[in-house]
Amino acid sequence: MNFDFSDDQKYLRDEARKFLEAQCTIAEVRKVLDDDTLGHNAEVWQKVVEMGWLGAAIPEEYGGLGLGMLELCVIAEELGRVLAPVPFSSSAYYFAEAVKLAGSEDQKTALLPGIADGSFIGCLATTEGPGAISESAIRAQFRDGKLTGTKLPVTDGDIATHAVVLAKDGGASCLVVVDLRQDGVSRKTLKTIEPTRGHAEIAFDAAPAELLSSGAGNGMVALDQILNRAAVLLAFEQLGGASRCLEMATEYAKERQAFGRPIGGNQAIKHKLADMYVKNEVARSNAYYGAWALSTNAAELPxxxxxxxxxxxxxxxxxxxxxxxxxxxxxxxxxxDCHLYYRRAKLLAVQAGSPAVWKEKLVTALEAKNAA
Structure with missing residues (x-):
C-alpha cells in the first residue's frame, strides 16, 4: 500500500512552503513574542486566509475548496515548520471539524462559510483546569438555551469569534456552539510557555448557546471523534517543527568550528543528529498512517x-x-531561534490531551482490536 502523497499534494506542499517562508518568517513570529498585547500575527493570518487554506477540507457547498483531509495534513506540516503564529488549528482542526461532525445542516450552512473565508475564528473549549477531560470533570451547564460555566485554558480563546463548548445538559454531556461576541461572555488572557499562540479563560454567564445536534446527550463521544481527527493534523504540525529542528541542527553542525573543524565531524554530534532523524521518521510513518485513516474514515482511526x-x-x-x-x-x-521551537513543542504536546492520555488511548484501541 502506498501511503505517500500524490503529485498534486506534493505540489501544494512545495507552494505552501515557498509562500510561508516568504510571508511567515521568524521575524513575524517574534513580533508576537515581543508584544504581550498580541495573541497572533494579524498580517500573517490575513495572508493565510487569502490563500483559502482554511477551506481546504470544507465542502464546496459550505464555501470551502472541497479538497480533503490529506491536503489539510500537507498544509498543517508546513505551518508547523514556520511556527505560524495564527489560529489555524483552532479554526480548521477543531471548530470546523466539530461542526462538520456534530452540526446540523443549518449550523453547517451558518458557520462553515465564515470559517472558510476567515470572517469567523473558531476554538474548542473543553477543559476547566488541570487534568484529563472526563464526564465527571464537566461543570459547565447548558439549560434552556443558556450556557453557564468557565473554560480554561482555551487555545486562541482570546481572539476567537465562536466556540464549541463541552457542557452538561442535565446529567448528560453535550456540545454547544457559542458566539463569543455577545453578552454573557467574558475573557481573560492567560500567560503560557508559548506566547505566539494566545490562550484565554472564558467565562459564560447565561450566554445564549445552541446545541450541536449530534453532540446532544453524547458530548464525550462526539468530542472523542473530533480529537481523533485533530490529533492527526496536530501530528503533522509537530512533524513540520521537528523536521525544521533537525535541519537547523544539521546546518549549525556543518558551520560551527571547534578545534579547527566542524562540530558535525564529532561522533557525539553525529549520533545526536541520527537519533533525531530516526525519531522523525518514526513520527512520519505514524502520521502518514493516521492521514490514511483520517482521509478514508477507516475503523483504524482511533x-x-x-x-x-x-x-x-x-x-x-x-x-x-x-x-x-x-x-x-x-x-x-x-x-x-531554538527556544521558539522548544516552546511550540511543549505547547503542542499537551493540546488535545497529553502524551500520557494518548498512550492510554493507544493501548485501549489495540486491546479492543486484539479482542475482536
Missing part, C-alpha cells in the same frame, strides 16, 4: 490517531531539545 500523536509529540520534543544542545551555549539565548 489507534492511528493515537500512534501518530504519541510518536509526533516524542519526536518534536526530542528534536527541539537536541537542537538546543547542538547549538551549545548559544542555543539557550534569546537571539537564537
Amino acid at each position: 489507534e492511528a490517531a493515537a500512534a501518530a500523536r504519541v510518536a509526533a509529540s516524542e519526536a518534536y520534543w526530542y528534536a527541539s531539545k537536541e537542537n538546543i544542545q547542538t547549538h551549545g551555549g548559544m542555543g539557550f539565548t534569546w537571539e537564537v
Whole structure:
C-alpha cells in the first residue's frame, strides 16, 4: 500500500512552503513574542486566509475548496515548520471539524462559510483546569438555551469569534456552539510557555448557546471523534517543527568550528543528529498512517490517531531539545531561534490531551482490536 502523497499534494506542499517562508518568517513570529498585547500575527493570518487554506477540507457547498483531509495534513506540516503564529488549528482542526461532525445542516450552512473565508475564528473549549477531560470533570451547564460555566485554558480563546463548548445538559454531556461576541461572555488572557499562540479563560454567564445536534446527550463521544481527527493534523504540525529542528541542527553542525573543524565531524554530534532523524521518521510513518485513516474514515482511526500523536509529540520534543544542545551555549539565548521551537513543542504536546492520555488511548484501541 502506498501511503505517500500524490503529485498534486506534493505540489501544494512545495507552494505552501515557498509562500510561508516568504510571508511567515521568524521575524513575524517574534513580533508576537515581543508584544504581550498580541495573541497572533494579524498580517500573517490575513495572508493565510487569502490563500483559502482554511477551506481546504470544507465542502464546496459550505464555501470551502472541497479538497480533503490529506491536503489539510500537507498544509498543517508546513505551518508547523514556520511556527505560524495564527489560529489555524483552532479554526480548521477543531471548530470546523466539530461542526462538520456534530452540526446540523443549518449550523453547517451558518458557520462553515465564515470559517472558510476567515470572517469567523473558531476554538474548542473543553477543559476547566488541570487534568484529563472526563464526564465527571464537566461543570459547565447548558439549560434552556443558556450556557453557564468557565473554560480554561482555551487555545486562541482570546481572539476567537465562536466556540464549541463541552457542557452538561442535565446529567448528560453535550456540545454547544457559542458566539463569543455577545453578552454573557467574558475573557481573560492567560500567560503560557508559548506566547505566539494566545490562550484565554472564558467565562459564560447565561450566554445564549445552541446545541450541536449530534453532540446532544453524547458530548464525550462526539468530542472523542473530533480529537481523533485533530490529533492527526496536530501530528503533522509537530512533524513540520521537528523536521525544521533537525535541519537547523544539521546546518549549525556543518558551520560551527571547534578545534579547527566542524562540530558535525564529532561522533557525539553525529549520533545526536541520527537519533533525531530516526525519531522523525518514526513520527512520519505514524502520521502518514493516521492521514490514511483520517482521509478514508477507516475503523483504524482511533489507534492511528493515537500512534501518530504519541510518536509526533516524542519526536518534536526530542528534536527541539537536541537542537538546543547542538547549538551549545548559544542555543539557550534569546537571539537564537531554538527556544521558539522548544516552546511550540511543549505547547503542542499537551493540546488535545497529553502524551500520557494518548498512550492510554493507544493501548485501549489495540486491546479492543486484539479482542475482536
